[in-house]
Amino acid sequence: MSSRADILERLKSQTANQEQVALPKFDVEYIGDPVEKFKTTLGELYTEVIEVNSLTEVASFVAEKFEGKRIISNVKIDGFPYSDIWQSEDPHSLENVEFALFEGTLGVAENGAIWMADEQMGQRVGPFICQRLGIIVKKESIVPLMQQAYEKLDSGASGFGTFISGPSKTADIEQSLVVGAHGSRELFVFLT
Amino acid sequence: MSEGKHADLAEKLTNDTDRTDWHNKSIWGVRKKRDVAAFGIPDWELLRETGSNIKDYVLDNLHDLLIEFEQNAIKNGIQVHWAADAQEHNAIVHGILAKHNVKKIVKSKSMLTEECGLNPHLEKNGIEVIDTDLGERIIQLREEHPSHIVMPAIHLKREEISDTFHESWGTEKGNFDPKYLAGAARESLRQDFLTADAALTGVNFAIAETGEYVVCTNEGNADMGAHLAPVQISCMGLEKIIPKREHLSVMLRLLARSSTGQPITAYSSHFKKPRKGQEMHLVLVDNGRSRHIQLPKFKNGLKCIRCAACMNTCPVYRRSGGHSYHVTVPGPIGSILAPNTNLKEYSDLPFASTLCGACSNVCPVKINIHEQLYEWRQVIGKAGHVESSKKIGLKVMNFVLSNPKVYDIGGKIGKKAVSLLPYAVNNPLNPWYKSREMPDMDTESFKDWYKKNR
Amino acid sequence: MKVSLFVPCYIDQLYPKTGIATLNLLEKFGCEVEFHQSQTCCGQPMANSGFQHLTKKLDGLNQNLFGDADYVVCPSGSCTLHLKEHVLGTQTKVYELCEFLTDVLKVENLTSNFPYKVGLHQSCHGLRGLELAKSSELVAEPFSKLEPLLKMVGGLELSYPEKIDECCGFGGTFCVSEEAVSAKMGQDKAAEFEADEVDYITSADMSCLMHIDGILKRKKSNIKVIHIAEILNGLAS
Numbered sequence: 001m002s003s004r005a006d007i008l009e010r011l012k013s014q015t016a017n018q019e020q021v022a023l024p025k026f027d028v029e030y031i032g033d034p035v036e037k038f039k040t041t042l043g044e045l046y047t048e049v050i051e052v053n054s055l056t057e058v059a060s061f062v063a064e065k066f067e068g069k070r071i072i073s074n075v076k077i078d079g080f081p082y083s084d085i086w087q088s089e090d091p092h093s094l095e096n097v098e099f100a101l102f103e104g105t106l107g108v109a110e111n112g113a114i115w116m117a118d119e120q121m122g123q124r125v126g127p128f129i130c131q132r133l134g135i136i137v138k139k140e141s142i143v144p145l146m147q148q149a150y151e152k153l154d155s156g157a158s159g160f161g162t163f164i165s166g167p168s169k170t171a172d173i174e175q176s177l178v179v180g181a182h183g184s185r186e187l188f189v190f191l192t
Numbered sequence: 193m194s195e196g197k198h199a200d201l202a203e204k205l206t207n208d209t210d211r212t213d214w215h216n217k218s219i220w221g222v223r224k225k226r227d228v229a230a231f232g233i234p235d236w237e238l239l240r241e242t243g244s245n246i247k248d249y250v251l252d253n254l255h256d257l258l259i260e261f262e263q264n265a266i267k268n269g270i271q272v273h274w275a276a277d278a279q280e281h282n283a284i285v286h287g288i289l290a291k292h293n294v295k296k297i298v299k300s301k302s303m304l305t306e307e308c309g310l311n312p313h314l315e316k317n318g319i320e321v322i323d324t325d326l327g328e329r330i331i332q333l334r335e336e337h338p339s340h341i342v343m344p345a346i347h348l349k350r351e352e353i354s355d356t357f358h359e360s361w362g363t364e365k366g367n368f369d370p371k372y373l374a375g376a377a378r379e380s381l382r383q384d385f386l387t388a389d390a391a392l393t394g395v396n397f398a399i400a401e402t403g404e405y406v407v408c409t410n411e412g413n414a415d416m417g418a419h420l421a422p423v424q425i426s427c428m429g430l431e432k433i434i435p436k437r438e439h440l441s442v443m444l445r446l447l448a449r450s451s452t453g454q455p456i457t458a459y460s461s462h463f464k465k466p467r468k469g470q471e472m473h474l475v476l477v478d479n480g481r482s483r484h485i486q487l488p489k490f491k492n493g494l495k496c497i498r499c500a501a502c503m504n505t506c507p508v509y510r511r512s513g514g515h516s517y518h519v520t521v522p523g524p525i526g527s528i529l530a531p532n533t534n535l536k537e538y539s540d541l542p543f544a545s546t547l548c549g550a551c552s553n554v555c556p557v558k559i560n561i562h563e564q565l566y567e568w569r570q571v572i573g574k575a576g577h578v579e580s581s582k583k584i585g586l587k588v589m590n591f592v593l594s595n596p597k598v599y600d601i602g603g604k605i606g607k608k609a610v611s612l613l614p615y616a617v618n619n620p621l622n623p624w625y626k627s628r629e630m631p632d633m634d635t636e637s638f639k640d641w642y643k644k645n646r
Numbered sequence: 647m648k649v650s651l652f653v654p655c656y657i658d659q660l661y662p663k664t665g666i667a668t669l670n671l672l673e674k675f676g677c678e679v680e681f682h683q684s685q686t687c688c689g690q691p692m693a694n695s696g697f698q699h700l701t702k703k704l705d706g707l708n709q710n711l712f713g714d715a716d717y718v719v720c721p722s723g724s725c726t727l728h729l730k731e732h733v734l735g736t737q738t739k740v741y742e743l744c745e746f747l748t749d750v751l752k753v754e755n756l757t758s759n760f761p762y763k764v765g766l767h768q769s770c771h772g773l774r775g776l777e778l779a780k781s782s783e784l785v786a787e788p789f790s791k792l793e794p795l796l797k798m799v800g801g802l803e804l805s806y807p808e809k810i811d812e813c814c815g816f817g818g819t820f821c822v823s824e825e826a827v828s829a830k831m832g833q834d835k836a837a838e839f840e841a842d843e844v845d846y847i848t849s850a851d852m853s854c855l856m857h858i859d860g861i862l863k864r865k866k867s868n869i870k871v872i873h874i875a876e877i878l879n880g881l882a883s
Contacts, residue, residue, distance in 0.1 A: 003274045003276035003280060004274035006276060007274060007276060007430070007476075007478045007482050008255055008258065010483070010485075010486070011254045011258070011430075011482055011485065012255045014252070014254065014255070014485050014491075015253060015254075015255050015256065016252040016253075018248075018252045018253070020249050020435060021249075023242060023438060023439075023441070023442065024242060026238065027233075027234050027235040029234075030233070030234050041455060045455075045458075091420050092420060095382075108456075110445070110455060111445075111455030112456075113460065118467075123419075124415075124418075124419040124467055125416070125419035125420055128412050128415040128419060129416065129419075129420075145441070145445070146440070146441035146442075146444055146445050147438070147441040147442075149441065150437055150438050150440060150441045151438070153437075158464065159268070159464050159465030159466070159467065160462065160463060160464060160465070160467065161461075161462045161464075162415070162461040163444075163459070163460040164458065164459055165455070165456050165457075165458055165459075166458050167458070168411050168458055169410050169411070169458055170410060170411050171343070171410075171452070172325070172326040172327035172330065172343060172344070172345055172346075172374075173326070173330075173345070173350055173353055173370040173373055174348075174350045174370065175218055175221065175222070175346070176370035176371075178370050178371050178374040178375075180374075180375070180378065181326060181374065181378065181410065181411035181413070182324065182382070182385070182411045182412040182413045182416045183412020183413075183415065183458065184412070198824070199823060199824045202826055202827050203826045206826040206827060206830050207826075220809070227782070227783075234785075236785035237785055237786060507812050507813045507815065507831055508824070508831075511830050511831065511834075512826075512827050543695075543696075543820070543823060543824070544824060544827075546813045546815060546816065546817030546818075546820050546828075546831075547694065547770070547771075547817065548817075549771075549773075549774035550770075550774070550783055552774075553774060553781055553783035553784055554783045566694065569695065569696035570693075570696055570699065572696050573695065573696025573697045573698070574699055578695065578696050578697075579823070582695065583697075586691070586692050586697055586700075586819075587697075589692065590697065590701060590704065592686075593655060593686045593687040593689070593691075593692075593704055594703040594704040594707065595703075596683075596684040596686055596707070599686045599687075623823075623825035624821065624822055624825075624860070627825070627829035627833070628829065628832070628857065628860025628861050628864055629859075629863035629864050631856050631860065633660070635659075635661075635662055637658050637659055637662055638653050638657060638658040638662035638665035639653075639658055639683055642665075642681055642683070643683070646669075
């Protein structure tokens with residue numbers, strides 16, 4: 001017998017008829033204003049949250065801060081250099097990217113997590129390999145808890161999606177927190 | 193793995209009081225962070241209850257959920273493999289790597305591959321294996337085993353890590369600033385990510401409904417590996433399944449808070465389909481789990497989501513260190529999982545506890561860990577794996593306590609000889625006295641007092 | 647109210663004062679207390695060591711003596727828990743002393759005085775097993791069945807150690823089979839009480855106190871241990 005058949009055979013005897021209960025509605029009151037909570041949570045997670053009135057502000061912030069460095073963006077902004085060649089290149093070629101800009105699908109107030117899927121990333125490695133990461137999040141997309149996030153998210157088309165909540169970090173050396181492990185060293189969240 | 197039994201191995205740490213205090217304090221700090229995170233959610237206990245229910249459902253329906261998951265994963269373009277044991281798991285992984293002529297593989301943290309001994313197997317076959325989680329990389333360079341499942345190098349001091357990096361990578365000798373050391377690791381491992389032919393990850397949750405699986409890291413190492421390499425392999429224990437995506441909302445809320453006190457890990461990546469040009473493999477591993485699930489009293493140990501909260505709260509773990517458990521998953525949860533794999537070898541572990549119960553109270557999926565420790569003791573006692581000195585002492589004591597007349601006489605004679613009391617059961621050298629004074633033995637018993645006064 | 651008193655083996659042999667204080671307290675509150683000279687032990691030392699299958703005779707003895715009692719009261723959280731979970735089952739009403747005073751007798755006043763600073767050690771089996779108080783791990787409203795009783799005692803200043811409910815490391819046979827870790831846990835526990843400069847350490851479990859006392863005496867500390875029954879009953883009686 002194959003291992004698969006063998007394993008499944010053994011598990012079959014353990015199957016119990018049990019109803020799957022619906023998830024309860026969890027308390028959202030304690031979150032307060034989701035946008036405010038989202039901002040403070042991300043602040044505690046070593047993230048710079050910048051409120052902007054327009055995408056042009058994002059463009060000028062990036063242009064000024066990362067002048068002369070390699071920037072990639074999966075967001076089309078008026079007056080901001082945009083090229084989509086990198087999206088079909090070998091992911092290894094993104095090694096020298098200093099700053100990468102993406103748009104998040106939604107933000108979660110309780111933990112500062114921002115969802116992004118293949119469509120937003122262009123290249124899966126993009127948000128991870130860049131030295132600094134920028135994500136645009138619409139205030140109206142912010143939900144209180146993970147529960148509401150999954151209610152809103154479509155699990156259909158994308159082959160990959162991720163919640164990002166801050167720059168990469170490690171505390172593996174004597175529990176001392178070091179920001180900037182393998183993923184991005186900094187995260188900028190632009191709230192529109 | 194360390195040789196010996198827990199009580200003796202523990203002394204390696206306890207003999208150095210400063211180091212024991214440092215270890216205890218450091219890990220207690222994580223428990224405190226967990227408390228802050230948990231107490232930040234008013235309905236935390238409802239969340240735990242819900243997480244527990246989801247996992248109970250999973251264990252009762254694992255057969256169907258695995259089939260559903262497999263079908264959906266295959267539909268998504270993932271190649272699914274089944275491994276009965278560690279050996280088959282290692283052979284499957286090696287087979288995939290050999291087919292692609294892989295010379296170098298980067299791995300993110302996977303306690304399962306540690307359990308299966310994958311690294312030595314691949315290295316024996318000429319494949320360079322790079323652990324990319326910083327803690328795992330540190331212990332890999334030092335040729336040690338993890339002492340904690342979330343913080344594998346928590347037993348090491350920064351000075352020791354600095355020496356290791358100096359020897360391995362030529363970092364500045366005597367520079368033990370964590371920022372500097374982590375920076376050096378980032379540079380070194382970035383080269384590994386860029387040159388690896390394959391990437392391997394563990395799995396935190398696999399969703400039956402969608403055929404996708406979730407990998408959580410703070411460092412971003414799973415993603416760096418998986419999104420660069422042409423071949424991705426992920427290995428998971430059978431029990432990592434959850435029914436639906438909505439259940440992730442509960443599990444992800446519980447996991448990081450219980451684990452490190454963070455509201456969520458920096459990255460929670462949902463892998464569903466290979467990217468263009470990439471090949472994705474998933475290995476489902478049994479290795480004793482389908483046997484474990486058939487033990488009614490111990491079944492729910494398989495609900496574990498590997499958060500390590502039970503280790504961080506455990507007063508014994510904090511003072512004895514992870515290596516004293518001589519098994520991949522240490523601490524309270526390890527002590528109820530390990531006996532299922534080898535009763536005799538791990539017969540000491542269920543006794544490496546005071547049954548204080550703090551582990552069960554922090555467990556995000558409400559595993560009754562301390563009750564299972566007690567139950568394992570009964571299994572081990574019946575199987576005759578208890579130390580013989582203890583066995584004889586307890587049998588004598590049981591005889592005395594089971595016979596009131598003997599007890600009354602034994603109490604009178606025995607008190608001075610200290611043969612009766614629980615702490616004196618294996619008394620050849622009287623370990624009680626090593627660090628403690630004896631209680632005053634020269635007292636009239638309550639029974640005698642009662643006879644005179646009532 | 648008829649109460650059957652269960653006196654744990656080590657209290658009978660080593661700490662009779664605790665037994666006497668328990669008896670006096672119960673009588674003070676009008677209980678008709680019976681005590682069986684033929685009782686010995688709850689069986690926990692064997693069971694926790696993996697030999698519950700050998701304690702059938704002892705379990706039978708306890709079932710015969712206590713199975714039909716209106717209430718069984720025991721001055722030890724740990725022994726109470728063992729009797730409840732593994733020997734007498736739920737059909738018998740088994741109570742730890744403080745639990746009985748609070749939940750059944752609903753005691754609101756005590757006449758005793760104890761003008762000392764007292765550190766409360768929350769023994770694990772009472773705390774987490776019998777739920778005598780909210781343990782620090784659980785997100786719930788704080789409560790305690792010990793603290794209000796201690797607050798009824800005149801002159802008593804109550805304090806808790808820094809790790810408010812960490813195990814002291816006694817653990818039955820653990821204290822000898824895992825001597826090194828057990829001793830270290832006890833030393834750490836003692837150090838926290840010393841830092842608080844308490845005069846006494848109390849608990850609803852004398853076994854924990856026996857272990858902590860052994861550590862304190864080795865250190866030649868002035869801190870004394872005392873079972874909660876003796877404080878609640880008052881020293882003089």
